[in-house]
Amino acid sequence: MSLHLEAKPGEIAPTVLLPGDPLRAQWIAETFLEDVFCYNKVRGMLGYTGQYKGKPVSVQGGGMGIPSNLIYCHELITAYGVKRILRVGTAGSYQPHVQLQDIVLAMSASTDSNINANRFPNATFAPTASFELFEKAIRYAKDHDIPFKAGNILSTDVFYDDHPKYYQQWAAYGVLCAEMETAGIYTLAAKYGIEALTLLTISDSLVTKEALPQKEREASLREMMEIALAIV
Ligand code: HPA
Numbered sequence: 001m002s003l004h005l006e007a008k009p010g011e012i013a014p015t016v017l018l019p020g021d022p023l024r025a026q027w028i029a030e031t032f033l034e035d036v037f038c039y040n041k042v043r044g045m046l047g048y049t050g051q052y053k054g055k056p057v058s059v060q061g062g063g064m065g066i067p068s069n070l071i072y073c074h075e076l077i078t079a080y081g082v083k084r085i086l087r088v089g090t091a092g093s094y095q096p097h098v099q100l101q102d103i104v105l106a107m108s109a110s111t112d113s114n115i116n117a118n119r120f121p122n123a124t125f126a127p128t129a130s131f132e133l134f135e136k137a138i139r140y141a142k143d144h145d146i147p148f149k150a151g152n153i154l155s156t157d158v159f160y161d162d163h164p165k166y167y168q169q170w171a172a173y174g175v176l177c178a179e180m181e182t183a184g185i186y187t188l189a190a191k192y193g194i195e196a197l198t199l200l201t202i203s204d205s206l207v208t209k210e211a212l213p214q215k216e217r218e219a220s221l222r223e224m225m226e227i228a229l230a231i232v
Contacts, residue, residue, distance in 0.1 A: 002079035004071055005047065005060075007039035012080040013049055013056035015232045018069065018087045020181070022046040022061030027218070028088070029059045032229055045072070052229050062087070066113050066155060066184030073185055077192045084133070085196045086228050087185055090203035090217065091153065091177035094167050098149055098176050098202055100212050101220040103227070105129075105137050105150040106198035110175060111183035113157045119187070127155075127186035130195035136231040137197060146223055151176045153200070155183035167206045177202060197231075199224050 001007075019025050025046050029036045033050025040047035040060070047060040060076065062069040069087075076082040091104060098104065109127045116125045134150075141148045154167075154175050161167075167178065182198040189196035201220045204211035212220065 002075035004042055004045065005040050005075050005079070006042050007047065007080065009080075011039040011049055012047070012060075012076065012082060013058040014082060015055075015057050015084040015086070016076055016082050017057065017059045017228060017232075018062045018072070018085055018185070019059070020062055020064050020069075020089050024221075025059045025061040028225065032225060033057060033059070052232060055232065057229070057232050062181065065157065065180045066111075066115055069181045070184045070188055073188050077188070077194055083194050084232070085185060085189060085194065086133070086232065087181060087196070087198040088221070088224060088228050089179055089181065089198070089200055091179040091200040093177045093202045093205040093207060094154070094171040094175050095177070096207050098205075100202050100205060100210055101216075102202045103141070103146065103148040103224050104153065104176050104200040104202065105134060105148055106153045106182050106200065107134060107150050108152045109155045109182035109186055109198070110152055110170065111155040113155060113183060115184055116187060125187060127183040127190070129186060129197045130189065133195050133197035133231055137199065137227050140227050140230045144226075146227060148227075149176055153182060153198070154178040156180055178206070199228050
């Protein structure tokens with residue numbers, strides 16, 4: 001038990017898939033895992049453990065944004081001994097060549113959150129993916145002809161920005177897309193010496209203003225899930 005998770009000791013696997021949406025956690029567990037059980041319903045933030053090809057894997061909803069996700073990641077690591085966190089989520093494209101349904105592997109995550117400014121006054125920390133997980137994901141995608149983009153992303157604190165052109169400065173520096181969690185997760189993983197990787201599918205584009213209908217989001221998640229599960 002921890003403050004926000006009611007799993008018993010040993011019920012959460014060392015490897016956790018972390019979607020934002022708790023119902024997506026349920027969908028992932030029920031679609032891809034066997035022998036699934038639900039270990040958490042606190043705050044409706046569903047968490048499941050099951051088996052993938054004989055290996056235990058958990059799937060935990062993390063909510064939206066760095067603060068919510070860091071509550072769950074902190075408890076998963078410190079109370080349940082989790083060693084590997086794979087965020088599986090969606091992102092908004094910042095680049096014309098990053099299109100709806102594309103897969104993006106986050107090599108690093110810039111942020112406009114103050115989370116690391118508070119940790120490292122007068123300095124910037126560079127939140128970076130686990131090289132081992134990143135390399136495995138890329139190797140799997142290449143070997144299976146799954147197209148992907150890899151690079152720097154932005155973990156932003158603001159979904160509905162006052163300035164519609166805010167993204168352009170990041171885009172000018174090659175940032176591929178925006179989501180709201182990874183810089184926090186990579187930082188916490190570094191702090192506790194565990195592995196973390198974020199895999200994203202593009203659900204909307206700030207360049208073209210298109211957005212994937214909710215129904216089509218699920219279909220585009222499947223290839224990303226294939227990569228995530230292959231590397232656990
Ligand atoms: N901005 C931030 N987070 C997101 C977006 C976006 O456009 N799309 C999906 N998550």
